[in-house]
Amino acid sequence: MPSPVLQKPLKLSCIQLASGADKAANLLHAREKVLEAAKAGANLVVLPECFNSPYGCDYFPSYAETLLPSPPSPNQSPSFNSLSSTAAEAKVFLVGGSIPEVEVDKDGKKKYYNTSLTFGPDGKLLATHRKVHLFDIDIPGKITFRESDVLTAGDKLTLVDLPGYGRIAVAICYDVRFPELAMIAARRGAFALIYPGAFSTTTGPLHWRLQGQARAMDNQCYVALCSPARDMKATYHAWGHSLIVDPMAQVVVEAEESETIVSWELDGAKIDETRKGIPIYTQRRFDVYPDVNKGKIRFD
Ligand SMILES: O=C(O)CCC(=O)C(=O)O
Numbered sequence: 001m002p003s004p005v006l007q008k009p010l011k012l013s014c015i016q017l018a019s020g021a022d023k024a025a026n027l028l029h030a031r032e033k034v035l036e037a038a039k040a041g042a043n044l045v046v047l048p049e050c051f052n053s054p055y056g057c058d059y060f061p062s063y064a065e066t067l068l069p070s071p072p073s074p075n076q077s078p079s080f081n082s083l084s085s086t087a088a089e090a091k092v093f094l095v096g097g098s099i100p101e102v103e104v105d106k107d108g109k110k111k112y113y114n115t116s117l118t119f120g121p122d123g124k125l126l127a128t129h130r131k132v133h134l135f136d137i138d139i140p141g142k143i144t145f146r147e148s149d150v151l152t153a154g155d156k157l158t159l160v161d162l163p164g165y166g167r168i169a170v171a172i173c174y175d176v177r178f179p180e181l182a183m184i185a186a187r188r189g190a191f192a193l194i195y196p197g198a199f200s201t202t203t204g205p206l207h208w209r210l211q212g213q214a215r216a217m218d219n220q221c222y223v224a225l226c227s228p229a230r231d232m233k234a235t236y237h238a239w240g241h242s243l244i245v246d247p248m249a250q251v252v253v254e255a256e257e258s259e260t261i262v263s264w265e266l267d268g269a270k271i272d273e274t275r276k277g278i279p280i281y282t283q284r285r286f287d288v289y290p291d292v293n294k295g296k297i298r299f300d
Contacts (some may be wrong), residue, residue, distance in 0.1 A: 003166075003267075003268020003271060003272050004189075004272075005167070005189055005191040005221070006268030007164065007165055007166055007268065008164065008268075009266065009268070010165050010265070010266045011265050012045075012224055012263065012265075013042035013043065013044070013045050013046070013262070014045075014225075014226035014229055014242040014244065014261070015030070015034065015037060015045065015046065015047055015230065015242075015261050016226065016259055016260050016262070017029065017051050017228055017258040019054075019099075019228060020054070020074075021053075021054055021080075021236075022189055023052050023053060026052040026080040027078060030047055030052070030086070030097075031082060031086045031089075033261065034086050034087075034090050034092065034094060035089065036261065037090075037261050037263070038090035038091065038092050040091055040207075040225075040261075040263065041263075042090075042263060043092060044092065044093045044095070044162065044165075045092045045094050045095070046095040046224055047095065047096055047196060047226065048097045048227050048228040048238075049098045049114070049196040049198040049227075049228070050098055050099070050100070050198060050228070051097035051098070051196070051228065052097075052099055055236045055238065056235050057146065057150045057151075059100070060100040060150045060151060061110075061112060061150065063100045064100040064112055065077040065078070065100070066078065066102055066103070067080060067115065067117070067128070068103060070128075071084070073110055076083045079096070079099045079117075080117060081218065083096040083117055083153050084119050085115055085153070087120065087123050088117035088119075088123030089231055090121075093118070093121060094118065094119045095116060095118050096116060097116065097196040098114050098131065098172050098173075098196050099115055100112060100115075100117055101113040101115035101130070107142060111152045113131065113152055113153075114134075114147065114151055114172055115129065115130050115131070115216075115236070116129040116130075116170055116172055116196055118158075118160050119168050121163075122254055125182065127158050127159075127170060127300050128300060129171060129300060130152075130153070130154025130155075130177055131171075131173070131175060132153055132154045132155070132178075132181065132216045133173040133177065134148045137172075141205070142202045143200055143202045143208070147174075156299055157184060157185060157186060157297065157299050158299070158300040159172070159189075159190060159299060161164070166190075166268070167189045168186070168190055168191065168192045168194050169182070169185030169186075169190040169194065170194050170195075171185075171194075171197055172195065173199070176211045176212070176225065179215065179218055180292050182218065183292055183293070184221075184293050184297060186218075187219075187292075190219075191221055191266065191268065192222040192223065192232050192266060193215055193219070193222070193223045194223075194226075195223070195224065195225050195226070196224065196226050198227055198236070198239075199227065200226055200237060200238070200239060201230075201237045201238075201239055203239075204238075204239025204240075206243065208227075208239055208252060210242055210245075212251070213250075214249075215244050216247060216248075219261050220275050220280070220281070222246060222264075222266050222271075223244070224242075224243070224244045225241075225243050227241060227242045227255075227257060229259040230257040230258070231236075239257070241255055241256070242255045242260075242262050243262065244262060244264040246264075247270050247274040248270075252264050
């Protein structure tokens with residue numbers, strides 16, 4: 001019997017892409033790696049956060065592309081057009097990591113976002129997620145990062161229906177630290193929570209795996225975290241370690257820090273079996289605490 005959340009098995013591949021300062025080269029390289037994953041049987045391919053640029057507040061404005069009105073012209077957004085044609089060529093669902101986006105209002109004022117685009121195997125845009133929780137942290141002597149100095153936060157959760165399979169949720173990096181977002185998505189039927197991300201070498205070793213496992217354990221679904229490869233010449237050193245976690249919260253595949261592709265076949269039966277064995281889905285006590293899945297929730 002098909003699972004109520006994942007209708008048939010799906011091969012998920014996370015590309016831990018090595019990218020640099022040359023956007024056009026990054027787009028070409030991403031295309032090659034997506035085609036490689038597709039050739040190896042992937043149905044859903046994920047790229048990392050800021051896969052077409054170096055990661056950092058100084059880079060957002062100069063790399064930003066205009067995505068609205070959608071679809072943008074190749075001139076406004078080479079990344080949109082490259083991701084769309086790559087998804088169609090590879091015939092895969094493609095979560096296009098994230099890219100810096102610029103939106104210009106009628107008075108010419110600019111707003112920047114950290115934005116993820118998801119395409120279908122026909123190259124059509126299925127969803128847009130603007131990072132909801134901006135990465136503002138200060139760990140003295142280790143790392144200070146303030147995306148909000150440059151970026152505006154998105155204001156919607158993103159659920160994406162993949163025809164023939166089921167529903168995924170897409171969010172970006174720091175968004176993984178907010179269990180509410182993950183829980184709402186899973187309670188609304190997501191079989192996998194997909195996070196393009198770029199944890200640093202400070203919080204990566206402490207929290208990256210743990211966050212992935214925690215979101216999978218709380219929600220009894222698959223979780224994928226897809227990082228850029230580490231580049232010690234870049235200003236930001238990404239942790240790498242792209243991974244996929246199963247509904248029992250086991251890390252089933254994990255990369256090291258260099259460029260690679262990690263893949264796993266997701267199976268709805270594993271979700272059903274986990275939820276049957278540990279039935280937290282039917283044991284919640286909304287008479288004792290509130291239901292996060294109720295009330296005003298904004299979706300893409
Ligand atoms: O939460 C963290 O420690 C890292 C988050 C991050 O790197 C990001 O949001 O891009």
